[in-house]
Amino acid sequence: MAELSREVPVLVLEQQLSAEDYAQAALLYENTLFPFRRYWVRAGICICVAVLVASAIPWYLSQFATAVVPICAIVFFLALALYFWREQPRRRLHGSVLQFCSSRLLRLPGKISVYQNGIVLENDAETLSEFWTDFSGCVEGHAYYVLWGGISRPLLILKKSVLSPEQAERLSAHLRSTFAGRCRLENGGRFR
Amino acid sequence: MTRREQGGHQVVVSFLMTREDYVNSKQAAARAACRSAEIHFLRWAGFLLVVTGIVLRVFFAVNGYSRILSTLMVLLGTAIGFAIDSWQPALIRHQAQRYYDTHGERMLAQTMIFDEETMSIQTDRYRVQLPYSYLYQVYEDGKMFLLYTGQNELWVLPKRALPPWDLVKVRELLKRNENYKREGVR
Numbered sequence: 157m158a159e160l161s162r163e164v165p166v167l168v169l170e171q172q173l174s175a176e177d178y179a180q181a182a183l184l185y186e187n188t189l190f191p192f193r194r195y196w197v198r199a200g201i202c203i204c205v206a207v208l209v210a211s212a213i214p215w216y217l218s219q220f221a222t223a224v225v226p227i228c229a230i231v232f233f234l235a236l237a238l239y240f241w242r243e244q245p246r247r248r249l250h251g252s253v254l255q256f257c258s259s260r261l262l263r264l265p266g267k268i269s270v271y272q273n274g275i276v277l278e279n280d281a282e283t284l285s286e287f288w289t290d291f292s293g294c295v296e297g298h299a300y301y302v303l304w305g306g307i308s309r310p311l312l313i314l315k316k317s318v319l320s321p322e323q324a325e326r327l328s329a330h331l332r333s334t335f336a337g338r339c340r341l342e343n344g345g346r347f348r
Numbered sequence: 349m350t351r352r353e354q355g356g357h358q359v360v361v362s363f364l365m366t367r368e369d370y371v372n373s374k375q376a377a378a379r380a381a382c383r384s385a386e387i388h389f390l391r392w393a394g395f396l397l398v399v400t401g402i403v404l405r406v407f408f409a410v411n412g413y414s415r416i417l418s419t420l421m422v423l424l425g426t427a428i429g430f431a432i433d434s435w436q437p438a439l440i441r442h443q444a445q446r447y448y449d450t451h452g453e454r455m456l457a458q459t460m461i462f463d464e465e466t467m468s469i470q471t472d473r474y475r476v477q478l479p480y481s482y483l484y485q486v487y488e489d490g491k492m493f494l495l496y497t498g499q500n501e502l503w504v505l506p507k508r509a510l511p512p513w514d515l516v517k518v519r520e521l522l523k524r525n526e527n528y529k530r531e532g533v534r
Contacts, residue, residue: 254499255498255499255500258484258496258498259484259497259499259501260478260482260497261476261478261482261497261498261501281476281477281478282474282476282477282478283474284473284474285473285474286473290454307454307456307473307474308471308473309501310500
């Protein structure tokens, strides 16, 4: 095992994730890293295309007898926008909840020790020890920190609710200095 | 002497994932993720497109455009019909090889220990001991065991790392999981 435990931990916290925590954090990660997967971006693109098609109707009428085809296209894109706006977030959350429920290890309460060079997660079944360089990046939201791209776990989630405001501030500062350009704020913002 | 040593029924496997192992594991994971209904649907859709394209080409192609359209239909049907068997594995292989070549540092040596009651996995970064019922799914094909601890977390055990007598034992133990699936093994 990576010998991080010889260092003095910067912070120690205990947490247990719920399905909702996991789903919200997974959504935070996805929305931040992949802007085109955000429901309002996709819905916005569809509405823009519908408006563009609508603006071409006068030209279409000058070429053809009826405007059935552009009207069908407008209805199609508006329906798609509605799907992205209403259904996509629900489906994403449902998928993430299923992912969480499929893993018994994620449900276990655990102790997380944050070190200068890495992080250690311990629970009844597993011990995960990763250096910061093992992760691809970090996303900070208002309720979670999501460390993504680790060797042993794709998403490592830390809840802010178990931290005091001072601890949260200390951890944020530590992650920002550690990950630098790879640390992002919710919805694509970056620390300056 | 520990209980594990007294038992004498454990299987200990140590290995480092090779490029070929990694590629095989990705292909096996893709197969494990496929539902048989999806495979049948793709094959039938491809077949119907090819037949329709040929019929249109032979009997109804009155001009150049319709000939091109029916030819494209045949090509599309072929691509869809053979997706699972030909170009999809090739694409997965290419992506896996590229990932392995650029992320060699993430391929850590692993030790897996299979006991009567529990199994454990140990790498330089991770150690877990869990009962077989904790596995979400177990998939076996000709070259690999895939041990899923969650929908999106899997551990790979290449069969090349197991001697024949241990292979039988490991299979017996993993079969205790209710979601054990076996394909392409005699």
